[in-house]
Structures are given as C-alpha cells and as structure tokens.
Amino acid sequence: MGSKYFDIRTLPGFAFVAMVTFFLLYLPIAALVAYAFNAGSSISDWEGFSFRWFASAWQNTAVQDAAMRSLVIAVVASTIATAAATTAALATTRTNAYRGLTFKYAFINTPLMVPEIVTAVALLIVFSRVKIWTGYSGLGYLIAAHTAFCIPFAYLPIRARLESMDSSLERAAQDLYATPWMTFRRVTMPLLRPGIIAGFMLAFVISLDDVVITEFVKSGGQDTLPTYMLGQLRRETTPEVNAIATVFLALSVLLVTAFFFINRRKA
Amino acid sequence: MTWKVKAATAVIAMMALAGPAAAEGELNIYNWGDYTSPELIKKFEDTYKVKVTITDYDSNDTALAKVRAGGHGFDIVVPSANYVPIWIKEGLLLEARPDQMENFKNVDERWVNVPWDEGRHYTVPWQWGLSGIGVNSKVYGGDINTSAIFLDPPAELVGKINVEPEMTDVLFATIKYFGGEWCTDDKELLKKVRDKLLEAKPKWLAMDYSVTEKLPAGDYSAVYYWNGAIMRSRLKNPDIKFGYPKEGYPLFMDSVAILKDAKNVDNAKLFMNFIMDPENAALISSFAKYANGIKGSQQFMPADMQTAPELVIPAEFEKAGQFLLACPPEVADLYARIWTDISK
Amino acid sequence: MATAREVSDRAARRDVRDRWLLSAPALIVIFFAAIGPLFVMLAYSFMAKGDYGDVKFGQFSLDGWFSVFLQRDIFDDTITLADAHLSIFWRSVRLSVITTVLTIALGFPTAYFIATRPRHTREIWVFLVTIPFWTNLLIRTFAMQEVIRNEGILNTLLIRLGIIAQPLQIMYTDAAILFGMVYVYLPLMVLPLYASMEKLDFRLVEAGYDLYAGRLQVLRRVIFPLVKPGVIAGSILVFIPSLGAYVIPRVLGGGKNMMLGNLIEMQFGAGRNWPLGAAISITLMAIVMVALLFYVRNTARSGAGHG
Numbered sequence: 001m002g003s004k005y006f007d008i009r010t011l012p013g014f015a016f017v018a019m020v021t022f023f024l025l026y027l028p029i030a031a032l033v034a035y036a037f038n039a040g041s042s043i044s045d046w047e048g049f050s051f052r053w054f055a056s057a058w059q060n061t062a063v064q065d066a067a068m069r070s071l072v073i074a075v076v077a078s079t080i081a082t083a084a085a086t087t088a089a090l091a092t093t094r095t096n097a098y099r100g101l102t103f104k105y106a107f108i109n110t111p112l113m114v115p116e117i118v119t120a121v122a123l124l125i126v127f128s129r130v131k132i133w134t135g136y137s138g139l140g141y142l143i144a145a146h147t148a149f150c151i152p153f154a155y156l157p158i159r160a161r162l163e164s165m166d167s168s169l170e171r172a173a174q175d176l177y178a179t180p181w182m183t184f185r186r187v188t189m190p191l192l193r194p195g196i197i198a199g200f201m202l203a204f205v206i207s208l209d210d211v212v213i214t215e216f217v218k219s220g221g222q223d224t225l226p227t228y229m230l231g232q233l234r235r236e237t238t239p240e241v242n243a244i245a246t247v248f249l250a251l252s253v254l255l256v257t258a259f260f261f262i263n264r265r266k267a
Numbered sequence: 268m269t270w271k272v273k274a275a276t277a278v279i280a281m282m283a284l285a286g287p288a289a290a291e292g293e294l295n296i297y298n299w300g301d302y303t304s305p306e307l308i309k310k311f312e313d314t315y316k317v318k319v320t321i322t323d324y325d326s327n328d329t330a331l332a333k334v335r336a337g338g339h340g341f342d343i344v345v346p347s348a349n350y351v352p353i354w355i356k357e358g359l360l361l362e363a364r365p366d367q368m369e370n371f372k373n374v375d376e377r378w379v380n381v382p383w384d385e386g387r388h389y390t391v392p393w394q395w396g397l398s399g400i401g402v403n404s405k406v407y408g409g410d411i412n413t414s415a416i417f418l419d420p421p422a423e424l425v426g427k428i429n430v431e432p433e434m435t436d437v438l439f440a441t442i443k444y445f446g447g448e449w450c451t452d453d454k455e456l457l458k459k460v461r462d463k464l465l466e467a468k469p470k471w472l473a474m475d476y477s478v479t480e481k482l483p484a485g486d487y488s489a490v491y492y493w494n495g496a497i498m499r500s501r502l503k504n505p506d507i508k509f510g511y512p513k514e515g516y517p518l519f520m521d522s523v524a525i526l527k528d529a530k531n532v533d534n535a536k537l538f539m540n541f542i543m544d545p546e547n548a549a550l551i552s553s554f555a556k557y558a559n560g561i562k563g564s565q566q567f568m569p570a571d572m573q574t575a576p577e578l579v580i581p582a583e584f585e586k587a588g589q590f591l592l593a594c595p596p597e598v599a600d601l602y603a604r605i606w607t608d609i610s611k
Numbered sequence: 612m613a614t615a616r617e618v619s620d621r622a623a624r625r626d627v628r629d630r631w632l633l634s635a636p637a638l639i640v641i642f643f644a645a646i647g648p649l650f651v652m653l654a655y656s657f658m659a660k661g662d663y664g665d666v667k668f669g670q671f672s673l674d675g676w677f678s679v680f681l682q683r684d685i686f687d688d689t690i691t692l693a694d695a696h697l698s699i700f701w702r703s704v705r706l707s708v709i710t711t712v713l714t715i716a717l718g719f720p721t722a723y724f725i726a727t728r729p730r731h732t733r734e735i736w737v738f739l740v741t742i743p744f745w746t747n748l749l750i751r752t753f754a755m756q757e758v759i760r761n762e763g764i765l766n767t768l769l770i771r772l773g774i775i776a777q778p779l780q781i782m783y784t785d786a787a788i789l790f791g792m793v794y795v796y797l798p799l800m801v802l803p804l805y806a807s808m809e810k811l812d813f814r815l816v817e818a819g820y821d822l823y824a825g826r827l828q829v830l831r832r833v834i835f836p837l838v839k840p841g842v843i844a845g846s847i848l849v850f851i852p853s854l855g856a857y858v859i860p861r862v863l864g865g866g867k868n869m870m871l872g873n874l875i876e877m878q879f880g881a882g883r884n885w886p887l888g889a890a891i892s893i894t895l896m897a898i899v900m901v902a903l904l905f906y907v908r909n910t911a912r913s914g915a916g917h918g
Contacts, residue, residue, distance in 0.1 A: 115855025131338020473865030
C-alpha cells in the first residue's frame with residue numbers, strides 16, 4: 001500500500017518511542033531475572049553466576065507451602081469460575097433481549113469496575129464476621145473471593161467465542177432430533193472449547209497473580225506466593241525473592257504463550 | 268470428555284495433598300516482621316514435629332486490629348509491654364499460666380513481676396531493647412545522641428530519614444524532647460508535640476520497616492529505630508553509628524502470648540516453654556540482636572553482643588531510658604488522635 | 612393462531628427461566644463474594660467506630676463520613692477541612708491523571724508502530740506487550756524498585772556516565788510511585804489503542820495526504836479522531852486501577868506517601884477506624900463510577916458519530 005519514497009503509514013519518531021517503550025517494559029524484568037542468578041546475597045552488586053538462590057527458594061518450606069496454596073486456590077477457583085462463566089455466557093448470548101439481560105451483564109462485569117482495594121476491605125468486613133460466626137477459617141473464603149473476581153475474566157473469551165459461533169450446526173442437530181443436551185454435548189461444547197480453555201487460562205493467571213484481595217481475606221498461615229513475597233519485600237531482600245519471582249514469571253510466560261497459540265489456531 | 272475427568276481428579280488430588288499437611292501439628296505465630304529467628308523455628312519444628320507459620324505485622328496497632336477483627340487463625344502473638352494490658356482487657360489472651368511451666372525458672376527475676384503482667388500469668392519474655400538513633404557517619408558527623416536527628420534534622424539528613432511506624436515510641440521521644448512526662452495530658456505541650464511532628468514528617472523519607480537492608484545500603488542515612496536492627500545494620504556497614512537520645516528514649520519488652528481463640532493451644536504452650544530455655548532464647552537474640560529475659564542465655568550468644576554499643580547502655584544515658592506503660596484511656600485516646608493527625 | 616401464540620409465549624418464558632437458571636451460579640458467587648459485601652460496607656460507614664477496630668454494631672453515627680472531608684481539631688475543637696485526607700485524594704487523582712497522560716505518550720506511538728507492521732510480525736509485537744501484562748503486578752513493582760533505588764541500575768548508570776555525583780533519591784517519592792504505575796499499567800493502554808488502530812483505514816490517511824495535509828495535521832485530524840475510542844478505553848483501564856493502587860505505593864512509597872488505597876488500608880489496620888475506611892472506599896468507588904459514566908457517554912457519542 002505504501003510507496004517507496006513516502007510511506008504514509010510512518011510517523012516520524014513513533015518507531016523510536018515504540019523501541020524505547022519495549023526497552024522500558026523489559027529492562028526491569030531483565031534486571032530482576034539477572035539478579036536471581038547472583039552468587040552473592042545482594043540485589044545490587046553482581047558477584048558471579050549461581051543457582052544457589054533457586055536452590056534455597058526450593059528448599060524453603062514457607063515458599064513451598066505458599067506455592068502449593070497458590071496453585072490449589074487458582075485451580076479450584078478458576079475451574080468453578082469457568083464453569084459458572086460458561087453457563088452464564090450461554091444464558092446471555094444468542095438471544096433476543098429479555099428482562100434482566102442487561103442487569104446480568106452489568107452484574108457479571110462489576111468486579112472488573114470496582115477498585116480491588118474496595119472489594120478487599122468489603123470482604124474483610126464480611127468474612128471476618130462470618131469466620132467468627134461459623135468458626136471456619138479455611139481456604140474456602142479465599143477460593144470464594146477468587147472465584148468471584150475470576151468469573152468476568154473467564155466470561156469474556158467464552159462469550160466472544162459464542163457470539164462468533166455459527167448456530168446453523170446446532171439447528172441442524174436439532175432438525176435431526178438430537179435432544180438439547182446431546183446438541184450441547186456433541187455440537188456446542190466442541191465448538192466452544194477454545195473459548196472455555198482461553199477463559200480458564202485467563203482466570204487461572206488472574207487468580208495466581210492476585211495480591212490485594214488475598215492479603216485482606218487470608219487468615220493466619222494462609223499466605224499465597226504473592227502475599228508471601230509482599231511480606232518479604234518489607235524485610236531484608238535477598239536474591240531468593242528474585243528467584244521466586246523468576247520462576248513465577250516463567251510460569252506466567254508459559255501460560256500466556258500457550259494462550260497465544262490457542263487463540264492463534266482458532267483464528 | 269476424559270480430560271475433564273482427569274482435571275477433576277487432579278483437583279481432588281491437589282486438595283487432598285493440601286489437606287493432611289494442614290491437619291497435622293501446626294502453630295501459627297503472628298510476630299513483628301524480621302524478628303523471628305529461622306533457626307529457632309527450625310529447631311522447634313524438628314523437636315516437636317510441628318509445622319510453624321509466621322506472619323508479620325508492623326505495629327502494635329496493626330496486630331491488635333487484625334486479631335480484634337476475628338477469624339485471624341493465629342495462635343501466638345507478641346505484643347509490647349504497654350499493649351499487653353489492652354489485649355488482656357479486651358479478652359483476647361488465654362491465661363496460659365507460663366509461670367507454672369517447667370522452664371519458667373530460667374526467667375530473669377527482673378522480668379517476672381512486671382507491671383503489665385504481674386507474675387506472668389499470660390506472657391513470656393521474648394526480647395527487650397530500646398529505640399535509638401542510627402546514623403551513617405559518612406553523611407553526618409555531628410552529635411547523634413539526641414532526638415533532634417529526626418525531629419529537627421540537620422540539613423545533611425533531611426529527606427534521608429526513616430522513622431519506625433510505632434505510635435508510642437515516636438510520641439514518647441517527642442514528649443520527652445519538650446520536657447514532658449509520658450502519659451501527660453497537658454494540652455499545650457501536646458499541641459507542641461503534634462506541631463513538631465507535623466513539621467518534621469515532610470523531612471523524613473519513610474516510615475518503613477526494612478531498615479536492616481536499607482540503612483547499610485545507603486537508602487536511608489538516619490533512622491529512629493530499634494537498637495537490634497541498627498546493630499545488624501552496623502555489622503553490614505561499619506559507618507553506621509548508634510546514638511542514645513539524651514532527652515529520653517523508650518525501652519520496650521515484647522512478650523509472647525497465646526490467643527484465646529487459638530486452634531493449637533498445646534503447641535503454643537510447648538513453644539512458650541521452649542523459648543524459656545537459655546539455649547533457645549539465645550537463638551532469638553542472636554538473630555534479631557536484642558536482649559532476652561532468660562538467665563544463662565548469654566553464654567550461647569555471639570561475643571560481639573556483650574560489647575555492642577547498641578546493646579550496652581552507657582552510664583550517662585542510662586537514666587534517659589524508660590519503660591512505657593499503658594496510659595489512662597482518655598490520655599491514650601488523645602495520643603491516638605494526635606497520631607492519626609500525623610499519619611494521615 | 613391463538614394457541615400457537617400461547618405455545619410460543621410459553622416456550623419463550625421457559626427459555627428466559629432456563630437462562631436465569633444457567634446464569635444463577637455466576638450471579639450468586641459474585642453476589643456473595645464481591646457485590647453484596649459492598650452493601651455491608653456501606654452500612655458499616657454509618658456506624659460508630661469500635662475502640663480497637665471493628666464497629667459498635669448497630670450504633671448509628673455519621674462520624675465516618677464526617678471525617679472523610681472534615682476534621683475536628685484535637686486541641687481547640689475547631690472544624691476544618693481534613694487537609695490530610697484531601698491531599699491524599701488530590702495526590703491519588705493527580706498521580707493517576709499523570710500516569711494516564713504518560714501512558715498515552717508512550718503507548719500511542721507504540722500501538723501505532725505495532726499496527727503498521729506487516730500482519731505476521733504484528734502478533735509477535737502484541738505478544739511482547741502481553742507478557743509484562745500477565746506478569747504478576749507485585750513482581751513488576753519489585754522489578755521497578757530494583758531499577759530506581761539508590762543502588763539500582765538507573766543511579767549506577769547515571770553515576771558511571773558522570774551525569775550525577777550523588778544517587779538520585781527516587782524511591783519513596785511521588786516520582787517512584789509514578790514510575791511504578793506507568794510501568795505497570797502501560798500494557799493496559801497499548802492493547803486497546805492497538806485494537807482500535809488495527810482497524811484503522813489507511814485510505815483515509817492517504818486521502819489526508821492527497822489533500823496536502825502535513826503529518827501533524829493527518830495525525831491530529833485523521834488518525835486521532837478515528838482511534839479516539841481506543842484512547843478513551845485505554846485511559847479508563849489505566850486511570851481506575853491507578854486511583855485504587857495499593858501495592859505500588861506501599862512498596863515504592865515507603866509508607867509515607869500514601870494513596871487512597873493505603874489510606875483505606877490504614878483505617879482497617881493501625882488507624883482502627885473502620886467506618887472512616889468504609890466511607891473513603893465508597894468515595895473512591897463514586898469517583899470511579901463518575902469516570903465510567905464519562906466513558907460510557909463518550910463512547911456512545913463517538914459511536915453515534917461514526918455509525
């Protein structure tokens with residue numbers, strides 16, 4: 001489209017700013033990862049290459065517990081959230097407007113609009129009282145809170161997928177006297193699967209990353225990896241925190257990459 | 268659909284894995300940040316096969332608010348002397364009777380009949396120390412035995428000071444700075460105290476908690492902070508010097524208490540008895556660099572702690588140190604409001 | 612005819628009922644673990660504060676709301692504006708606005724750059740923006756701390772280059788919070804901007820040049836109006852979390868330079884004033900709602916203009 005001597009698409013300086021932006025986006029992360037391999041115990045002086053901080057993080061039982069807890073919460077919360085988001089998406093797409101449709105819409109997306117700190121203190125108020133009433137102070141509260149804010153994230157890609165789906169196949173199935181359940185299982189579900197997987201992964205990463213709500217809802221001894229790190233930042237920081245962050249980072253990148261390719265295949 | 272079954276199995280398996288680990292012997296300690304010796308915890312875990320979790324707090328008020336809110340899940344808390352009576356009055360502590368425990372004989376007589384817990388029915392000594400001045404002598408070479416370092420900071424230190432976020436210690440130093448007495452309700456004097464703090468606060472860099480790293484690294488050049496943390500800073504950076512505010516400085520003792528709604532009372536009691544053993548008490552002190560209240564623990568501590576300028580109070584400053592007690596409610600309320608005014 | 616209509620009516624009613632049943636799990640979870648508690652918090656903001664945190668249950672009081680904006684002097688009981696709170700409100704709004712502007716300044720050219728790449732490389736660039744976006748917020752804040760602290764990369768570099776002799780004190784200042792927020796929220800600006808630029812019809816740009824418009828004019832008169840929805844969406848996505856930021860000021864602000872999020876947290880912790888904390892939270896939410904309304908109205912208008 002553009003000509004050789006005057007590319008209408010180019011604006012002077014924009015490419016430079018873009019390069020600066022990418023540099024700025026990656027410089028801090030690169031530094032963080034680099035110091036995870038520092039042999040010394042400083043996060044500012046380089047004393048040679050080593051894996052010792054990865055080893056020490058690996059052997060740290062507090063880190064192990066927090067990581068395990070993070071995973072359990074993320075798996076359970078994002079599974080429930082994805083299931084709930086899938087049925088909700090089925091209920092709010094491919095239909096004529098009905099009473100309450102806009103309401104559902106707004107309701108499901110509200111957790112995205114409310115500042116996290118506000119939700120966090122509201123949950124603190126309610127859950128601390130429920131904890132006293134019921135005497136139960138297990139992981140259930142964290143899972144419930146995570147599920148709630150994961151639902152809109154899971155909902156978005158599933159709904160997008162549903163809306164772009166051709167309904168003629170399902171109609172054909174119904175014409176062939178398939179029951180609604182069979183139509184759903186044999187036709188809708190397979191078509192919807194990429195959306196569901198994308199939704200699950202989004203929810204999973206969101207749950208894994210949460211700091212603020214977890215910090216306010218957790219009971220004693222319920223640190224997740226992010227809240228554990230938040231606690232560590234206020235103490236003497238050694239490259240062990242960098243090492244934990246690096247592993248965490250690698251996990252996120254892995255998930256995002258998978259997400260990227262799943263979406264790509266779909267398109 | 269098999270992947271679903273697999274996923275479900277995996278979830279159940281993970282929950283099952285997470286479950287039993289939580290069901291065995293546990294102990295949840297809620298303590299000041301950077302204050303609990305990992306070695307001590309390791310030894311306790313190995314001795315009693317109990318899994319210990321430590322959660323940090325940064326001030327007595329934070330701890331009180333969190334526990335008061337309920338559903339916290341902690342077993343042990345370590346409040347300062349002047350807060351212990353509040354915890355007891357609010358019905359938050361268990362009368363664990365540590366005075367009847369086996370190792371109680373090791374507690375130094377000086378710390379048995381203390382005003383905040385007469386005869387030690389609730390609490391066991393953890394560590395005691397004082398709030399003082401730490402200054403990087405490369406940045407400022409003048410007199411550092413004064414609260415003026417953070418209340419009227421010299422030009423070299425403006426914008427480089429960190430002050431501990433603990434209400435009573437800061438208010439005490441400021442009241443003393445104006446010649447008042449602790450628990451005074453003299454409004455004229457207190458107005459001066461508030462105004463001075465309001466004036467000084469913009470000259471501070473932070474009211475934060477990571478002194479042992481940031482003071483030696485040069486992020487802070489001066490601190491009003493607890494002596495043990497300043498000693499740890501000095502061990503990393505010999506330029507750090509310690510000062511005793513001659514106007515007056517607060518002494519503190521933090522004590523271990525068991526919460527009334529603790530889920531692991533037996534383990535908590537084991538822990539109480541455990542830390543009254545001189546060898547274990549020495550582990551606490553060797554890590555955080557504060558004195559403890561256990562007789563015979565010194566022989567297990569590093570030699571440099573016997574001579575450290577942060578820990579051995581010079582005779583000339585001995586009188587300036589004072590233990591803070593809980594003030595009458597109306598005075599305490601007044602102080603809390605001054606503090607809110609300042610920390611907003 | 613009438614019966615057929617009845618049948619279809621009944622089917623429609625059943626369909627709506629089924630749709631309610633299907634959405635019930637999501638609605639219930641969100642109600643109990645996200646929206647419902649907000650109403651409880653609203654109620655708490657009208658109760659008297661407990662002595663050591665919590666509230667005196669059922670005891671009505673307007674003190675919480677009173678102290679959001681006003682304060683009674685401890686010593687002479689005069690009532691003045693709560694300048695401490697107002698200055699935190701002001702700092703939060705100001706820093707959030709500056710963050711938004713800076714992310715546009717960096718994000719606009721970046722998004723444009725990506726949108727003008729050939730299709731197959733575009734995805735790679737977008738992917739590169741997405742990675743930091745999905746990286747834990749805390750990790751990115753921590754990474755920023757590594758860069759700007761006195762012994763950090765930035766100061767070390769500047770000193771080595773001989774530009775400064777003493778390290779710049781960036782940590783624990785408003786600038787640190789700003790650095791952190793721009794860094795953390797930048798992808799939230801680039802992504803919606805890119806989404807709107809990707810659809811940009813370059814024939815319009817060409818037409819602009821054909822009509823002898825200069826580059827600046829094309830940018831201002833042609834490109835910008837076309838991608839305005841993206842700019843607004845990005846601004847909202849950056850502004851709202853900036854306003855409620857908690858982790859970034861806590862880590863980079865050193866406990867002294869508070870933003871609204873930290874002020875709220877303080878009331879539930881050391882401040883021991885839950886009603887006040889609840890009232891500030893609701894005020895924060897109100898500001899966010901106003902920003903969102905502004906967004907909805909703006910997109911509705913620009914949508915109508917182009918549709």
